[in-house]
Amino acid sequence: NTRVVRVDKDNPDKTVLQEVGEVIKKGGLAAFPTETVYGLGGDGLNAGSSQKIYAAKGRPSDNPLIIHIADMESLAQITEDVPEKAKKLAEKFWPGPLTMIFKKSDRVPYETTGGLESVAVRMPSHQTALALIRAGGGFIAAPSANTSGRPSPTSAAHVAEDLTGKIEVIVDGGEVGIGLESTIVDFTEEVPVILRPGYINQSMIEEVIGPVRMDRGLLITDEKVKPKAPGMKYRHYAPNAELTIVQGSTEKVVQYINEQCLALQAQGKRTGVIGTDETRKFYQGTVVKSIGTRQDEEGIARHLFGILRAFDEEKADCIFSESFDTPRMGQAIMNRLLKAAGHHIIYL
């Protein structure tokens, strides 16, 4: 059965994490908080642990895992050729919500990299995550701790919904800070490529290392252009209900969503609306939720996955969401929202 242990996220109990670290060293699995989302951790250098991670998540085993480290010495042990630009980014953003991809060393099993010659590495800034990585042997492979296809977990309760009975331990460190997964930058190509947008955006990266590219698969919704990160090709973050994003002036969006909701409700359907503190009062859906105020884009990012999960509990048949193309994190927020909607967006 799955044990839940609570820790103070900034000052976690060392003996508790030592025990959880032992579980991981012995090949077991433990979910733990990071500053982005909760991770499902196992020993990244143990092929058997990685196989267990895929099984617990129901994730295809060609979708590689990120190895989480706690210091720069560890990076050298699992990679070959770390370019200067990557070292600069590490200096600026590690520990933090940034994942970088390099050629892997022989120590990293193919089970962890989904058969690839490259390995994704991240040094998180969360104190509980760092302490657990150290206690667990230094190399923790961890995807987001959700069932494959569901929204990533931003609280221990979300993890428990998906993984109870499937892993040894859940370390509950409360709510996460950012709420969207790390930015991924691929350094195996001549010009570094952003494979997944996150809290650290393109211009923050370019300020440090100059021009980087956005993976074409992120920009184009053409089915034939596959994103380079294997995980980005799957339908993802998806609530059970059909989700539609509606973009345009507030007035038009409110009018359109209300028309749709009323028509669907007349057919006996339960509708859901994702609005903001500013607009929620205008909507006539069966269930209307606010993702927060438009003034706080970090709040919108932090609440997104939780709100998608909440609509599953409400048993909504159809959900309509406003668009959140905010200045700094808009690219990351819209990347997740569009995937959750299966790219179903209406421009008014």
Ligand code: TXA
């Ligand atoms: O914030 C995060 O990154 C969280 C926390 C737990 O650290 N982890 C996370 O892992 O989001 P996951 O497995 O849910 O997403 C990792 C993504 C997947 O889309 C995967 O395909 C891609 O990274 N990826 C991993 N290794 C790769 C590689 N060698 N080449 C290309 N893409 C890779």
Ligand code: MG
């Ligand atoms: Mg994930």
